[in-house]
Amino acid sequence: MSRTATPWQVWYVALALVWGSSYLLMKLGLGVLTGVQVASLRIVCGAAVLLLLLALTRTRLPRGRRTWGHLLVTGTLLCTLPWTLFAVGEERVSSAVAGIANATTPLAAVITTALMLPGEPVGRRRQVGVAVGFLGVLLIAQPWSLKHGPDLVGFLMVLAASASYGVGWTYVRRFLHGVDPGGLSMPTAQVLVAAVQVPLLLLLDGWRRGADAGAVPPGAADAAGWERWGPVLAVVVLGVVGTGLAQAMQYAVVRAAGPTVATSVTYPIVVVSVVLGVLLLDEHVGPAVLLGAGVVLVGSVLITGARPRRRRGSGRKRHTPGLSADPAKMGG
Secondary structure, rough: OOOOOOOOOHHHHHHHHHHHHHHHHHHHHHOOOOOHHHHHHHHHHHHHHHHHHHOOOOOOOOHOOOOOHHHHHHHHHHHHHHHHHHHHHOOOOOOOHHHHHHHHHHHHHHHHHHHOOOOOOOOOOHHHHHHHHHHHHHHOOOOOOOOOOOOHHHHHHHHHHHHHHHHHHHHHHOOOOOOOOOOOOOHHHHHHHHHHHHHHHHHHHHHHHOOOOOOOOOHHHOOHHHHHHHHHHHHHHHHHHHHHHHHHHHHHHHHHHHHHHHHHOHHHHHHHHHHHHHHHHHHOOHHHHHHHHHHHHHHHHHHHHOOOOOOOOOOOOOOOOOOOOHHHHHHO
């Protein structure tokens, strides 16, 4: 994916479509798989693709016991936890709501930045952005109306998934500066950590459902042919394209246009997820949810568009190659 061969705008649009459709693919996979099974298959396929790309580009994995100790944390926060929570959450909420929740990542990033990076000023604009974002979350959840709002447990799951991205990228910035060999090395290592955790995920899923509950969702056992393998193929595509190839697309945009442009893809992701959910899955998105989504996006723009002024003589900010300099701008 050379930036001279293909304009970065092409990869940007492709990334918005790929990540925006990931919520649709998860929902399709849930037709015959549990949420944990969807996440597990996604992780395994994504790891296989990234290892292949790593071999083709002759890039080495990060080294050092201390580095891999931190990668265990970031692999959990950026891969295992959010991908599992999004898929399990979509057992209870629509793909459109899950996609909207992804836009709340900057809120968690600002809060964890204040806690983990106290030397960095948050700024009044970002504080306002967080407040606006929380207002949008309330509009989506509609706690005053249990009939019209999304399932509360499912919505909290997808919110936690989105927040995990914000916490994870803040952790990356705090503990993994200067150890990234570049290229796809770091994301491959993080997905490998998630792949190692897959057996534990499946074990916990079996325990959660119990022996009598079965290994698949109700009605999946009666599916045959395309009804059975179509949803599985959707999750394979999610893993290969949305988890593996999408990483390469993101890095192509980051190198050509910078992290600020690359991570603004969060905004069209929301639009794509809602449109696909409504058109292809016949999901209903009420006016309060749409209003809340708009308010969340406004809050995200306030957060990601703000850059606190740096004092003179403070030196140039260190930047980890291939990783966003600002965790508040990383998401889905």
